[in-house]
Amino acid sequence: MKRRQILQYAGSSVAAIALSRCSKVPPETDLVGRSVSQSGALVVDLTAAEQTLTISGQSAQLLTYNHQVPGPLWEMQAGDTVQVNFTNHLADPTNLHFHGLHIPPTGRADNVFLSVPPGERQQYQFVIPPEHSGGLFWYHPHHHGLVAEQVFGGLAGPIIVRGAVDQIPEIQAAAESILVLQDFDLSRRGRRREPMPMFRRWGRQGDLITVNGDRTPTLTIPQGGLLRLRLLNASPSRIYQLRLNDHPWYLIGIDGGTLPEPVELTEDLVLAPGNRADVLVAGDRTPGAYSLVSLPYDRGISDMMAGMGHGTHTHRQRAVVAIAHLQYGETIHTVPLPSTLLASPVLAPPSRRREFVLDHGIDGAQSFLINGRGFAHDRIDTRVELGTVEEWRIINNAGMDHPFHLHTNAFQVIRRNGEPVLLPAWQDVVNVKAYATVDILVPFNDYVGKTVYHCHILDHEDQGMMGIIEMRQPNGHARDI
Ligand SMILES: [Cu+2]
Incomplete structure (x- = not known):
């Protein structure tokens, strides 16, 4: 990857473009690999191919979208029409999932049951609803059985939908950086290593952590202004535990949703695979340099490995990794923290309750289970109205x-281990810790058809921890809970 490409997200300020008359914005705003919708439409060509490129200063043979890792940023407005002309130049079948978008799960939209064989093309087309939440989303392969391998190869790209949150004046005036977090396991010659059987079972991870395909970018906090950090965990298994050292930061949204008000992060920010976070850093502290770091997070794998005679974490897995350096820059625009953001829509009372029990079975292709069953293409597990x-x-x-x-519809996390969540966020991935319970409210709106819910440790999904949900028009039968 060229340096110019690497810099396409980090350090460049998307929102600041609109403020260029009063700011010191890098002149190069028409960034390589960034497609912005025009006149209500975004039309992009996207090709998946294996390729040798430079990532984090070393040569690597990766799976790329349009010859880059991560794939190009797509930026669109709620209400836009999107067309993706996709070509598969990989050696295996693949497809596309538009993670978090509230669009049809059928036809040529967010249909994970499509398969694009090697050498074939597939055109995807959909409309982002006008009321769609503004947020960070992403595209990645979702071909059952190959998902972990393809995402771990590098296939992931960010999607920005501009919506109501982007109209909030303070947010509009904030500088903005998108940080796509990925990890890789490469040999000295830059080849992707085959995961050890234990990592293939429990979830493959690599020691090389990259941010937008590079290592530890330097970001600028405008003094007196706001830096909006938009983080995406595009790793197949790694859970990031993030901390901004010695500087406050404020969560304004999780995944594709926005909170009612900014919440100071007093604990580390934990991002499971697929999670995103929208965070504001206010440039109101002593100007200086601050570091955003990723701390070791044990998702239970060390116990599993130790229990199976594979020892504990290696030294490198215990290491604290610098994700980004933040330094104060010139005042672009004095901007306070917004006091309020977006009110959360009020949901109707639930008409039905269900349980989904996640567990492990015996070794084998279907050893990760939901309600005692591994994934089956031809079985509908859940029917909703x-x-x-x-x-x-x-x-x-x-x-x-x-x-x-869960695909298609975001949900609200209302309880963890029976305890109410004070500020319920709208999200599409919720980490359920070992032996824990999470309660969510899911509104099923707008779209009928089949889609899936699954564990976002992608090896677990590939090994069966996925179910099919069918959304149907109401049949007139009332249901009590
Ligand atoms: Cu899992």
């Missing part, structure tokens, strides 16, 4: 974290 709200209890009966992800 459009226009209803359901309350789901996700129960993790295993000694390892399982981040639960």
Whole structure:
């Protein structure tokens, strides 16, 4: 990857472009690999191919979108029409999932049941609803059985939807950086290493952590202004525990949703695979340099490995990794923290409650289970009616974290281990820690058809921790809980 490409997200300020008349914005705003919708439409070509490129200063043979890792940023407005002309130049079949977008799960939209064979093309097309939440989303392969391998090869790209949150004046005036976190396991010659069987089972991880395909970018906090950090965990298994040393930061949204008000992060920010975080850093402290670091997070794998005679974590897995350096820069625009953000829509009472029990079975292709069953293409596990709200209890009966992800409809996390969540966020991935329980409210709106819910440790998904949900028009039968 060229340096110019690496810098396309970090250090460049997307929102600051609009303020260029009064700011010191890097002149290069038309960035390589960034596509912005025009006149309500975004049309992009996207090709997946294996390629040798430079990542984090070393040569690596990776799986790329349009010859880069991560893939190009797509930026669109709520209400836009999107067309992706996709070509598969990989050696295996693949497809695309538009993670977090509230769009149809059928046809040529967010249809994970499509398969694009090697050498073939597939055109994807959908409309982002006008009321769609503004947020950071992403695209990645979702071909069952190959998902972990392809995402671990590098296939992931960020999507920005501009919506109501982006109209908040303070947010509009903030500088903005998008940070795509990935990890890789490369040989000295830059080849992707085959994961050890234990890592393939419990979730592959690599020691090389990259941010937008590079290592530890330097970001600028405008003095007296705001830096909006938008983080995406695009790793297949790694859970990041992030800390901004010696400087406050404020969460304004998780995944594709926005909180009612900024919340100071008094604990570390934990991002499971697929999670995003929208965070503000206010430049109101002593100007200086601050570091955003990733701390070791044990998702239960060390116990699993030790229990199976594979020892504990290696030294490198215990290391604290610098994700980004933040330094104060010139005042672009004096901007205070916004006091309020967006009110959360009020949900109807749930019409049905369900339980989803996550557990491990015996070794084999279907050893990760939901409600005792591994994934089957031809079985509908859950049927829901459009226009209803359901309350789901996700129960993790295993000694390892399982981040639960639902396609098409975001949900609100209302309880953890029976304790109410004070400021329920809208999210599409919720990490359910070992032996923990999480309750969520899911409104099923707008779209009928089949889609999936699954663990976002992608090896677990590939090994069966996924179910099919069918959303149908109401059949007229009332249901009590
Ligand atoms: Cu899992």
